[in-house]
Amino acid sequence: MNGTTRSLAVGALLTLGALSACGGSKTDAGRSSQAAAESPSGAAVASAEITPEAHQQAQQIFSTRxxxxxxxxxxxxxxxxxxxxxxxxxxxDTAWQDSVTDKEIEQAIVYGGAAVxxxxxxxxxxxxxxxxAIVAALREIVRNxxxxK
Ligand code: HEC
Structure with a gap:
């Protein structure tokens, strides 16, 4: 009984995730942290693990913003x-890469330059x-x- 309920819920979340992946970032802005916590990636892995969806969205954000x-x-x-x-x-610049922590990069992205x-x-x-996960994926883009050369 529980198993069925759970797989239905996971299916619904996967559908949600697929929709938001195609929907661009504008509509995402107002979504709550709860929505992020319930994303399909969040269901299975640690929140900051970079999923393929997060990587794709981060690349889109990098090129647009x-x-x-x-x-x-x-x-x-x-x-x-x-x-x-x-x-x-x-x-x-590898000297800069060596001088900055992952946390500083992520904080600059979310809170802005003045914060770091x-x-x-x-x-x-x-x-x-x-x-x-998207912030982590943006940080990875910066690192890559x-x-x-
Ligand atoms: C309006 C121009 C502008 C936009 C848009 C912008 N940045 Fe920046 N960013 C800067 C400037 C200027 C600095 C600061 C450089 C400094 O102080 O040495 C900076 C610094 C950073 C840093 C800190 C690195 C450092 O210099 O130590 C990171 C990480 C970063 N940006 C990532 C991003 C990402 C990711 C985005 C898109 C989500 C973004 N930035 C959008 C202008 C911009």
Missing amino acids: CAVCHGAEGRGDGPGGAGLDPRPRNYH GRSPAMVANPDLGSKP FGKE
Whole structure:
């Protein structure tokens, strides 16, 4: 009896997850942390584990929100960053990669640059506060730029 109820619930959650993955980020902004906790990924794994869905959404977020300043390749050369002082840094800089912790990267993304002693021009992304897997996936994107030449 319980088993049936559970698999129905999981099925409904998977459907929800598939819909939100296609729905873009706009409608996600108002969703509560409860919705994030109930996401299909959250049901099976630790909340900050990077699922394929989170990775995909993070890539979409990076190209729509972040690349304008940080550049599509993370070189800090996006048009929105050109007039800023300091400029967004080059993520391929391994000395910077070594100097920063995963936590600082994640906090800069959610709370903005000022929260971690960087430029306030780095905007906060409060809607991601309830989406640790997506934040972790964005952090991974930042880290992976540092592994490329
Ligand atoms: C309006 C331009 C702008 C946008 C949009 C933007 N950033 Fe930034 N970002 C900056 C600037 C400027 C800095 C600060 C550089 C400094 O203080 O050295 C920064 C810093 C950071 C840092 C801290 C790294 C460091 O410099 O130590 C991370 C991580 C980061 N951004 C990730 C992102 C992600 C991910 C997004 C998209 C969700 C994003 N940023 C969107 C401009 C921007």
